[in-house]
């Protein structure tokens with residue numbers, strides 16, 4: 001009987017079984033950032049502990065970085081967080097991709113870029129989007145701050161094994177339908193709580209055909225579907241992406257690559273659940289509510305609570321529509337926007353900006369719309385500059401910013417004001433997520449964000465840009 | 469490190485309605501600009517407790533009848549979204565000692581267990597009955613019996629609840645913070661590190 005990648009990686013990293021029955025799992029790679037780590041280092045000091053494998057933890061700064069000018073003076077609280085991270089990495093000897101390194105960026109962009117993220121490994125980070133690294137065939141978990149302490153002190157975690165659901169999407173995606181649409185569609189189908197207790201294995205032709213960056217977009221949002229981790233089996237593309245990156249050992253690369261590929265799920269692996277979807281049925285997808293599973297195809301209408309199948313669903317729709325201030329039963333297309341945001345660990349990589357830049361020439365952001373393009377890392381920013389992309393965005397009326405989490409959440413100066421509505425390539429449409437307690441978020445692919453920016457309202461990018 | 473066993477917690481309760489209450493709602497990101505967890509309690513559910521002008525809303529936590537409640541009752545998928553431990557930390561510091569809900573997001577659940585705040589799962593019907601009782605009589609004392617996996621109320625309700633056995637065991641045996649046990653296995657950790665090619 002074959003094993004899934006999840007089982008292989010789990011078995012390879014199992015240290016033992018704890019008294020309460022959980023597995024003590026070795027965490028090969030640990031990523032930290034300024035928000036969820038300071039308290040963990042505080043706990044470590046209180047207990048008089050050291051960092052066990054300082055060379056296996058990597059730090060960057062992302063959430064609080066001002067993107068208009070990274071070096072701009074920070075507010076005192078943000079400055080205290082930066083200082084704490086600097087002191088902690090210095091005291092414990094941890095590698096830090098700081099603002100002056102040329103390698104700083106969103107933690108889930110930096111890990112793969114540096115080749116720190118590798119197949120067949122375990123990765124933990126005090127951030128729920130750690131599942132992003134699953135695109136490389138790693139088992140990557142988001143953890144809490146006390147667990148950050150556990151990894152620092154012991155390089156292990158106490159964890160319960162997950163079940164594995166294989167999500168197979170076969171067939172051909174229609175033109176203008178992107179990785180973001182695929183994951184929004186999956187979450188819509190399986191629900192925001194559908195993945196509780198599961199790791200998601202994304203398999204089938206659609207994921208095989210995707211680039212590594214597209215695979216990251218998909219795995220990134222596993223948590224929005226309730227799954228703590230999601231992954232795609234490593235293949236030739238995975239190996240090609242990693243070859244030559246700074247943290248990849250090139251001394252016997254053939255052997256390394258063979259070992260990586262050996263972690264892929266066996267053909268006769270047994271799954272706890274299998275779900276199949278047809279790529280041809282997926283349309284550009286947008287959210288209409290306050291949970292990432294509240295999504296519809298761009299051609300559909302906003303749900304009507306009167307048609308809800310049960311009371312819980314009805315209450316959720318009523319609450320979401322009241323917050324979003326949009327009418328039940330009307331088309332989502334045409335809903336006015338105030339802000340357009342392209343960036344985040346979901347869609348802030350070179351391929352995202354390249355794809356949008358293909359369509360921007362000849363178009364202008366609608367009057368009254370603030371449009372931001374924010375690269376996910378300093379390296380992405382340089383790659384974009386090398387291809388002349390910032391100018392294309394600026395010519396179209398976008399502000400081109402420095403690397404950081406920016407408007408994905410409200411810990412830096414980029415925030416919604418009042419009940420502004422944002423067409424956003426990020427991953428969460430929760431109430432207040434983008435920095436105003438009444439701010440509204442509609443999630444979509446970067447190309448759809450660009451289309452909305454140009455129309456000044458939610459639009460079908462296939463029509464705006466004549467994508468055929 | 470010896471920890472206090474958590475066999476049961478009790479107190480008055482408050483019901484917070486809605487499914488999929490995320491950790492951004494429990495503690496908005498701007499309050500995470502901090503380097504300690506101290507002081508997070510007052511910001512729990514801030515943006516739904518106060519309107520844009522800082523005026524209290526009709527949120528249950530602003531209802532004087534439920535002031536001082538220490539057991540939180542909730543719906544499906546409580547604590548979804550961000551992994552921020554700031555969320556259970558803020559609930560703990562606000563004064564909550566336990567949560568009864570229809571289901572929990574996993575990271576939130578694990579974070580809460582590690583803070584010795586039991587999260588137990590009840591059926592929708594049992595939760596609805598408990599909610600009715602608590603809202604009719606806010607002085608009702610609700611007890612989460614972690615050892616026996618039951619929830620009882622001073623109003624006479626007594627129903628079974630669930631939680632993963634490993635979490636129950638960790639709480640009742642005073643092992644809810646695993647750090648010492650993890651460190652005790654240092655020989656096995658070093659052996660594993662030596663075996664893994666990339667470490």
Ligand code: SF4
Pocket residue numbers: 062063106107108127129344345346404405408409426427
């Ligand atoms: S871009 Fe958004 S989701 Fe990603 S790490 Fe930053 S804040 Fe979190």
